[in-house]
Amino acid sequence: MSAALDRWNPITPLAVAVAMVVAxxxxxxxxxxxxxxxxxxxAAYAFGAGGRVLRLAALVALPTFALLVLLAAAFPDAPxxxxxxxxxxxxxxxxxxxxxxxGAAIASLGVVIxxxxxxxxxxxxxxxxxxxxxxxxxxxxxxxxxDARRGADEVLDAQRCRGVAVGxxxxxxxxxxxxxxLAGPLVVGLVVExxxxxxxxxxxxxxxxxxxxxxxxxxxxxxxxxxxxxxxxALVVLLGWRLVALVRSFTIAx
Amino acid sequence: MGMAAVxxxxxxxxxxxxxxxxxxxxxxxxxxxxxxxxxxxxxxxxAVVGALKLPVYLDSVGTILVxxxxxxxxxxxxxxxxxxVLGLLVSPTLFAFIPVTVVIGALAGVAGRLGAFRTLAGSLxxxxxxxxxAALASAVIVIALMGGLTASGTGLLTIAIxxxxxVSVTSAAKIAAVVTDAMDKxxxxxxxxxxxxxxxxxxxxxxxxxxx
Amino acid sequence: MxxxxxxxxxxxxxxxxxxxxxxxxxxxxxxxxxxxxxAGxxxxxxxxxxxxxxxxxxxxxxxxxxxxxxxxxxxxxxxAFVFANPATQLTELGETVEEEVAVGPENLxxxxxxxxxxxxxxxxxxxxxxxxxxxxxxxxxxELQRVxxxxxxxxxxxxxxxxxxxxxxxxxxAERFVDALGGLRARGVGVLLIEQNLDLLAxxxxxxxxxxxxxxxxxxxxxxxxxxxxxxxxxLGGLRAAASDAAPALRTGAPGAPFVRVSGLAAGHGSREVLRDxxxxxxxxxxxxxxxxxxxxxxxxxxxxMGLIPARAGRISVGERALDALPVHERARxxxxxxxxxxxxxxxxxxxxxxxxxxxxxxxxxxxALAQARExxxxxxxxxxxxDHPGDLAPQLQRRLAIxxxxxxxxxxxxxxxxxxGQDAQGRAFIGAALASQRTRGAAAVITHDLGFAQDACDxxxxxxxxxxxxxxxxxxxxxxxxx
Numbered sequence: 001m002s003a004a005l006d007r008w009n010p011i012t013p014l015a016v017a018v019a020m021v022v023a024x025x026x027x028x029x030x031x032x033x034x035x036x037x038x039x040x041x042x043a044a045y046a047f048g049a050g051g052r053v054l055r056l057a058a059l060v061a062l063p064t065f066a067l068l069v070l071l072a073a074a075f076p077d078a079p080x081x082x083x084x085x086x087x088x089x090x091x092x093x094x095x096x097x098x099x100x101x102x103g104a105a106i107a108s109l110g111v112v113i114x115x116x117x118x119x120x121x122x123x124x125x126x127x128x129x130x131x132x133x134x135x136x137x138x139x140x141x142x143x144x145x146x147d148a149r150r151g152a153d154e155v156l157d158a159q160r161c162r163g164v165a166v167g168x169x170x171x172x173x174x175x176x177x178x179x180x181x182l183a184g185p186l187v188v189g190l191v192v193e194x195x196x197x198x199x200x201x202x203x204x205x206x207x208x209x210x211x212x213x214x215x216x217x218x219x220x221x222x223x224x225x226x227x228x229x230x231x232x233x234a235l236v237v238l239l240g241w242r243l244v245a246l247v248r249s250f251t252i253a254x
Numbered sequence: 255m256g257m258a259a260v261x262x263x264x265x266x267x268x269x270x271x272x273x274x275x276x277x278x279x280x281x282x283x284x285x286x287x288x289x290x291x292x293x294x295x296x297x298x299x300x301a302v303v304g305a306l307k308l309p310v311y312l313d314s315v316g317t318i319l320v321x322x323x324x325x326x327x328x329x330x331x332x333x334x335x336x337x338x339v340l341g342l343l344v345s346p347t348l349f350a351f352i353p354v355t356v357v358i359g360a361l362a363g364v365a366g367r368l369g370a371f372r373t374l375a376g377s378l379x380x381x382x383x384x385x386x387x388a389a390l391a392s393a394v395i396v397i398a399l400m401g402g403l404t405a406s407g408t409g410l411l412t413i414a415i416x417x418x419x420x421v422s423v424t425s426a427a428k429i430a431a432v433v434t435d436a437m438d439k440x441x442x443x444x445x446x447x448x449x450x451x452x453x454x455x456x457x458x459x460x461x462x463x464x465x466x
Numbered sequence: 467m468x469x470x471x472x473x474x475x476x477x478x479x480x481x482x483x484x485x486x487x488x489x490x491x492x493x494x495x496x497x498x499x500x501x502x503x504x505a506g507x508x509x510x511x512x513x514x515x516x517x518x519x520x521x522x523x524x525x526x527x528x529x530x531x532x533x534x535x536x537x538x539x540x541x542x543x544x545x546a547f548v549f550a551n552p553a554t555q556l557t558e559l560g561e562t563v564e565e566e567v568a569v570g571p572e573n574l575x576x577x578x579x580x581x582x583x584x585x586x587x588x589x590x591x592x593x594x595x596x597x598x599x600x601x602x603x604x605x606x607x608x609e610l611q612r613v614x615x616x617x618x619x620x621x622x623x624x625x626x627x628x629x630x631x632x633x634x635x636x637x638x639x640a641e642r643f644v645d646a647l648g649g650l651r652a653r654g655v656g657v658l659l660i661e662q663n664l665d666l667l668a669x670x671x672x673x674x675x676x677x678x679x680x681x682x683x684x685x686x687x688x689x690x691x692x693x694x695x696x697x698x699x700x701x702l703g704g705l706r707a708a709a710s711d712a713a714p715a716l717r718t719g720a721p722g723a724p725f726v727r728v729s730g731l732a733a734g735h736g737s738r739e740v741l742r743d744x745x746x747x748x749x750x751x752x753x754x755x756x757x758x759x760x761x762x763x764x765x766x767x768x769x770x771x772m773g774l775i776p777a778r779a780g781r782i783s784v785g786e787r788a789l790d791a792l793p794v795h796e797r798a799r800x801x802x803x804x805x806x807x808x809x810x811x812x813x814x815x816x817x818x819x820x821x822x823x824x825x826x827x828x829x830x831x832x833x834x835a836l837a838q839a840r841e842x843x844x845x846x847x848x849x850x851x852x853x854d855h856p857g858d859l860a861p862q863l864q865r866r867l868a869i870x871x872x873x874x875x876x877x878x879x880x881x882x883x884x885x886x887x888g889q890d891a892q893g894r895a896f897i898g899a900a901l902a903s904q905r906t907r908g909a910a911a912v913i914t915h916d917l918g919f920a921q922d923a924c925d926x927x928x929x930x931x932x933x934x935x936x937x938x939x940x941x942x943x944x945x946x947x948x949x950x
Contacts, residue, residue, distance in 0.1 A: 110346055137290060138339065140559070141290040142342070142343075148298035149294075152302055156305070162824045175306045179445075182306070183449075186295070187445075188452050188813045189813075196549070203522060203546070203549075204569055205542065205574065213581065216578070
């Protein structure tokens with residue numbers, strides 16, 4: 001899956017995704033959002049992450065749509081004109097537009113996240129000016145998460161061996177008492193580990209402010225940079241157009 | 255060949271870098287190493303409470319801890335990194351809620367500087383304030399995402415305003431959201447207070463800037 | 467001051483952490499291509515000396531230094547460091563071993579080609595070339611430590627400082643690591659090696675400095691200083707051949723009836739079978755050592771007896787009580803298990819509070835729990851540290867605290883997993899005494915690679931191979947273990 005995107009500098013798909021998100025929100029509704037959603041889903045399926053991205057988008061878009069329709073039906077604009085609990089067509093269309101926007105945004109970002117390893121993306125950004133400490137924070141956090149989960153398991157095992165009861169049959173009071181016994185060592189352990197890691201960073205000569213190079217630099221072809229510049233330009237034009245239309249609608253109303 | 259690197263001190267030299275972070279200076283390595291683990295803590299504690307089947311999230315304990323130890327700016331950075339990583343790992347929706355974690359980090363840091371975390375009562379009070387602020391921030395973001403204001407009155411805010419001044423049914427729903435955050439944040443702050451007492455002296459001594 | 471040919475010239479009047487003076491009047495010169503060893507009891511100031519020599523003291527840690535530390539060859543950084551914990555000294559910036567080793571040169575903003583050259587060179591010198599494409603998380607302790615060595619070597623610093631690098635390694639991995647060190651002489655790298663394992667130190671160091679209570683006790687030829695009997699400092703780690711002075715009382719009389727019975731035990735992780743039809747008996751009053759290669763199932767056996775791993779077949783009983791139906795927190799009343807790295811479980815404000823946690827959790831009244839805790843702390847030699855913060859203790863003392871915590875609950879059957887890793891002679895003596903005390907309460911088992919300790923403190927060895935018991939008997943330290 002990621003093989004297809006490997007040829008590109010990771011910032012390019014990111015730029016495309018951001019552009020798509022902006023277009024979904026700022027473009028003429030609702031068909032821009034629908035178009036973006038369709039493109040994102042197609043790309044997701046092409047990269048083999050279709051199921052995951054679709055699920056992510058649906059999990060946000062569907063409840064949003066349902067909730068908005070329900071609320072619009074429950075609190076109609078002009079209560080006397082319509083039967084209660086039946087939403088107006090305009091309300092449904094609007095709810096659809098909002099849900100599509102969210103779904104499109106999630107799907108666009110989801111494709112990039114599924115297709116580009118976060119480390120690679122962070123390193124590409126670092127090469128283009130992201131400070132060393134920011135890159136470290138993201139990458140180290142990604143590493144630290146599974147480590148902390150394992151640490152939580154270890155603490156759980158150790159405390160169970162000392163008699164802390166968890167699981168079925170333990171009353172609420174017992175579970176509340178177990179919380180400091182489980183959370184406490186985990187937190188203290190992670191803080192102490194931070195001290196060790198900080199020493200290790202110092203020992204390796206890490207300077208948060210300094211420039212760093214890479215063992216395997218990520219290529220950034222000139223063509224790609226032109227492409228990204230074009231994308232940013234198109235975005236500016238789109239936003240400008242929408243802004244003008246907005247201003248004109250206000251002045252016409254006035 | 256390089257020059258000799260000489261560390262020479264005729265008088266006692268106290269060598270440590272304070273971790274407080276003025277806006278323009280980067281983080282020291284201890285704070286830098288602390289933040290990823292705090293982010294991991296935000297996620298790992300969720301697993302712990304899940305195993306215990308307790309009705310809270312405790313998903314900001316890491317952010318609050320860093321904020322109290324290393325100051326509001328470090329708390330803000332932790333909040334940003336935490337939701338960014340969550341966005342990458344779970345769902346991109348969470349990117350939108352970065353402002354909420356920023357608020358949590360900033361307020362916790364300020365509360366720490368004011369000495370709120372020196373006592374349990376102070377920590378709980380700070381938690382209450384943070385909880386309400388976080389709930390408000392979340393509400394604003396949800397409203398903005400779900401259309402906010404729309405011409406045909408379908409935006410969440412317009413509906414909510416209609417509902418509030420019309421029927422009081424949705425007020426109960428809004429209160430429910432604030433209640434869970436109001437319980438979760440004070441509990442998180444209480445946990446941070448308990449932990450602060452149990453950290454080795456040599457570590458808390460390095461964060462002298464925090465009024466902990 | 468002539469520093470020709472030296473990579474380190476250190477003259478410390480004092481180093482203090484707050485009010486506690488850690489080092490006094492220490493002078494040390496290290497020449498290019500020289501390996502200088504440092505030995506000393508726990509708390510003698512070895513780590514302080516190591517961090518000071520590397521120039522890390524006072525940057526990462528608050529300390530008051532009076533004196534001078536000179537690195538005549540300069541360098542960015544002037545010294546590289548290898549820590550005792552294999553995992554936490556990795557920077558997390560590298561997804562593969564190769565990338566991790568490259569972090570140092572990347573920090574120096576070197577050209578990509580130079581970085582690659584340094585990485586390959588470092589991997590070769592650290593005997594880690596085969597590991598280049600592996601992921602650090604999947605490596606064993608010994609492999610990780612060689613990666614850490616490579617990462618340090620990639621900095622191309624004139625001085626290399628190692629703080630107890632083999633403390634958490636099994637003997638095989640430890641020897642392999644030290645072999646890699648020997649090869650550094652030819653490259654003109656000066657090495658400062660802190661070690662508890664005096665065998666290894668004597669084998670590789672050109673010169674040894676012995677620290678005691680923050681000052682230099684002696685310095686000179688390794689064999690002469692470390693092989694002395696009686697030992698230069700009774701608290702030092704001993705040579706394996708010599709038995710510890712305070713030999714705990716061995717069992718007298720015939721073994722009693724079986725107290726701990728394990729029969730037909732089968733258990734594993736997921737689809738993998740680790741324990742196959744394992745049966746063993748331990749008599750009342752016995753202390754046995756469980757030995758065997760890594761992966762044979764010793765830790766799995768301990769965890770299955772404790773209930774952390776569900777048994778797929780077989781029975782376990784302690785005393786007359788069958789444990790099979792009991793959940794872990796119930797079994798904790800009768801069985802105590804101390805993990806290999808128990809430091810993650812410490813979270814109390816004082817050592818005493820930590821030791822009372824076990825009994826209190828099991829429902830013992832506060833007064834009685836305090837008494838039990840104090841007794842346990844006395845046994846492991848931590849009575850004087852009662853009011854200290856557990857996090858401020860040295861790692862070896864933290865391990866003994868974890869043993870005390872388990873003892874305080876007065877289990878009938880105590881299992882210790884690698885308790886003597888990184889301990890000095892005094893620590894080993896205390897752990898042996900704790901095991902001896904366990905005889906009156908029931909029985910104990912020790913998972914260990916330290917055959918010398920097994921010989922001194924245990925009645926016999928149980929060798930576990932491929933998930934079952936393959937040999938029972940005494941193994942003399944000088945003989946190789948029976949072929950499997």
